[in-house]
Amino acid sequence: MGTAIKADAVAPWHRRRVRIYDREAPLGYLLLVPTLLILGIFLLYPFLFGIWLSITDSELGNLGNFIGLGNYRFEWRNTDGVFYTAVANTFLYTGVTTVFKLALGLVMALLLNQAFPFRRFVRAALLLPYIIPTVLSYEAWRWMFDPTFSVINWLLVNTHLVAYPGPNWLGVPANAMAALMIVNVWRGTPFYAIAFLAGIQVIPLDLYEAARVDGATRWQQFTNITLPMLRPVLLVVLLLSTILTFADFQGPFVLTNGAPYNSTQLLSIWAYQWGIPGGAIGLGAAISLVLFPLLTLVVAGVLFMLRRPE
Amino acid sequence: MASVTYEHVTKKFSADTTAVDDLSLSIKDTEFMVLVGPSGCGKSTALRMLAGLEDITAGQIKIDDQVVNEMPPRDRDVAMVFQSYALYPHMTVFDNMAFGLKMRGSSRTEMDSRVKEAARILRLDQLLARKPRQLSGGQRQRVALGRAIVRQPRAFLLDEPLSNLDAMLRVQTRIELQKMHQRLGTTFIYVTHDQVEAMTMGDRIAVMKDGVLQQVAPPREIYDEPVNMYVAGFIGSPRMNFLPVTITDHQAKASGLELKLPKAPGVARGILGIRPEHFLPNVSADDAVIDLKVEVLEVLGADQYLYGKVGSDELIARVDPQLKVSVDDHVRLGINMRRLHLFDPETEQAVF
Known part of the structure; x- marks a missing residue:
């Protein structure tokens, strides 16, 4: 009885906040976001960008064109x-x-x-x-x-x-x-x-x-x-x-x-x-x-x- | 099989910490000797010196007639069971048990037959391929025993081997250990703080306190004729009642009772020792009688304990559970004069 009356008295915005805290899965993802952002910016982006660069003829200051596996072929053939x-x-x-x-x-x-x-x-x-x-x-x-x-x-x-x-x-x-x-x-x-x-x-x-x-x-x-x-x-x-x-x-x-x-x-x-x-x-x-x-x-x-x- | 002798053995960990103080004790071949005392009394240290895990500060330890002070553990041919069991976590039960033999270069077939034999005795046959973490507490304990048995050592040293088991298993294992001792016919030296284990298992009991040996005797003698108040209080549960008395000739007078001692002790003051189980329900004319004012009572089914006061002295009595008593009752109990003890209040030594 006592708790029911008390819950009615709580402000609506507060009730909404409490509901998020109570639900484990959404809260879990919410708490993961900062970590994912940091990992994404500092690990995933450079890694994917590296892969992209490796299949282009990019030079410093010039994002080049797609050349497929040309760079790898250079290595594989042991050209130099x-x-x-x-x-x-x-x-x-x-x-x-x-x-x-x-x-x-x-x-x-x-x-x-x-x-x-x-x-x-x-x-x-x-x-x-x-x-x-x-x-x-x-x-x-x-x-x-x-x-x-x-x-x-x-x-x-x-x-x-x-x-x-x-x-x-x-x-x-x-x-x-x-x-x-x-x-x-x-x-x-x-x-x-x-x-x-x-x-x-x-x-x-x-x-x-x-x-x-x-x-x-x-x-x-x-x-x-x-x-x-x-x-x-x-x-x-x-x-x-x-x-x-x-x-x-x-x-x-x-x-x-x-x-x-x-x-x-x-x-x-x-x-x-x-x-x-x-x-x-x-x-x-x-x-x-x-x-x-x-x-x-x-x-x-x-x-x-x-x-x-x- | 071997006898073990401690001759004036002292162990100091530093200048002012003496763990074992001038211990002299001889343990006969095939005897089951129990070292008992509270934690910190030096019983484990005494055992570890025998195993070779601690140096000896002074004195000598002999196995048979050979002084082993400087002998490394591997040459002493004794096996030890640790309180923690100390099983090798990365090895199977078989390898744990075979370890001692392997270190001594036994042949594969001999290892196999000895481990199998020990496993059969300890009902570990089905578990030989398991790792210790896959075993229950009782099974681990049996592996620790098995590791000692396969070695066929001259003496078994057991350091509180039952204290990590639950109460039921402890009683069961206690009995199995006694059977094992009878079957193996080897010297057992057993360290415990539990006076029940000491009383039930030991051929003889050595009671220690603060590094000093108090008394060595068979269980019955320790119970019947304790040499001092410490031993009297340590062995027996609930513990012996101690009542300060003043003595004139044969008459001893406490705060709430007066009795005629069986013989004149020749001291003016003393401490009477009466075990709770040595009160008599039926009082005859010439018995010493106490009038116990009951404050708390405990009914355990087979026993009933009355906690109360005689005069100003606290006292515990064990009585027939059928006796109808309630709190605040006054109960008249006789004293079994043949089981009475008297101690000197200064030295705490037994007068009789």
């Missing part, structure tokens, strides 16, 4: 001889760095999980490579790789590991690729280590105690408990890192920009070179879109390797 090099390099770069980041990150996480003085400080400091603006740190690396005037070769020569003058890091094809990989591993490992550390710390300690009483050695505890319990974290980290490394641009751009002789050419760099300095934005878009199906294959491969062993 670089496409397959770039694809192979991208796979090599991603594959090698991922293996190293995974292994080093795991070792680092295990070490950081031990008790030692200043542990919190060291854990925080570990993230530094990840925090420093990449252009700064990559410029520093480029300087350190300088064969005559810089620290890496000075150390190598003075510890008699190599003969004077030491390797020409960025000027020789194989060395340049190694240098790129070293810098990528340097920057990417902390991400793996921190994620693994978080994963290790939520493993219940009594599992290790049970395993110790069951007779497991340290190594057996690692392979039988730590590794399997890390599987979900491993999966997420590996996927994220593979995607980011596959499309990596900043490091290779600052350090070598594809040089020498396209030996460190990656798809991302090549797309940029055609699209922006080269002005052929349509071709650039087509090159970077090639990443998309390749990346899908790689991700499927990673998921397949890490599937639950049932």
Whole structure:
């Protein structure tokens, strides 16, 4: 009785508002709108525009005409001889760095999980490579790789590991690729280590105690408990890192920009070179879109390797 | 099969936290020993030192005649059941149970036959391919037991293995554990805070408090002859009544009763201990008698508990449920003088 009288007294506009709040489905869509707008503007539009560009002969400042798959044909035929090099390099770069980041990150996480003085400080400091603006740190690396005037070769020569003058890091094809990989591993490992550390710390300690009483050695505890319990974290980290490394641009751009002789050419760099300095934005878009199906294959491969062993 | 000896074992976690204080206890081969006490009394720490999961600060632990202080857990050949069960979540029931054998490099056929045998005993045969998360609490508990059984260890260490089960299952599993102990003929060391588990399962009970061992004895002796007020109060439910008395020669006088002690204790003051179940409904001429003013009563079907006052002292009595009583009644009850206890109020030690 009391509530009925009260409802009559409420203003009509207020009643309407209450009705919207009470209906879950319309309210749900209403609340989704801002997110959809943001995603639409910043993700969907550039993506679709990229696809459109890739099937035109657009140049910078000139939205061109539809040319079908002409740009892709250019890549496929390997017209300037670089496409397959770039694809192979991208796979090599991603594959090698991922293996190293995974292994080093795991070792680092295990070490950081031990008790030692200043542990919190060291854990925080570990993230530094990840925090420093990449252009700064990559410029520093480029300087350190300088064969005559810089620290890496000075150390190598003075510890008699190599003969004077030491390797020409960025000027020789194989060395340049190694240098790129070293810098990528340097920057990417902390991400793996921190994620693994978080994963290790939520493993219940009594599992290790049970395993110790069951007779497991340290190594057996690692392979039988730590590794399997890390599987979900491993999966997420590996996927994220593979995607980011596959499309990596900043490091290779600052350090070598594809040089020498396209030996460190990656798809991302090549797309940029055609699209922006080269002005052929349509071709650039087509090159970077090639990443998309390749990346899908790689991700499927990673998921397949890490599937639950049932 | 093995005997276990604690010799003056002390465990300090830091300079001023002593978890176990000078524990000396010898557990015979094939014995079922229960360590009981409230949380924080050091019973789990004592067990974990035996398993090798905690370092020993001082003293020695021996399994048979071998000192194991510095021996890693894997070489001690004991199996442990954890309160949380600590099952490996990513392994099947079979792999969980076979884990200890696998770590010791047993052959596939031996693993298979031992796990199957244990699974049969524990009625887990149908569940061997499941993961722990697909099991009920009781089933997980049995897997944890199975993991210990397949090892055929020298001793079983059980750390509150029943406390995560519901009341019904706990009683059932308690009985199964006793059967298992009889069948396996292995030393069991069982930690619990539950005095009922201790009384029902233990060949002997070790009562601990604040890291100090209070008394070790078979259940009946612990109940009949507690060495101090702590043990007297901890074992038995509802807990023993304690009444402060002044004593002159044989006569003990409390606020609401006076009685003649069976022997002269030779102290001026004491604390009388009377268990609620040791009151007599029929009062004869020469019995000590109390006059209980009932404040609350609880009828449990088989029992009836009267909560009330004698003089100014609170008291609980267990009486026949047929006895018709209501609140504010005065009930006359006799005291079974043969079951009477007297404690020294200063030291809390039993006088008799």
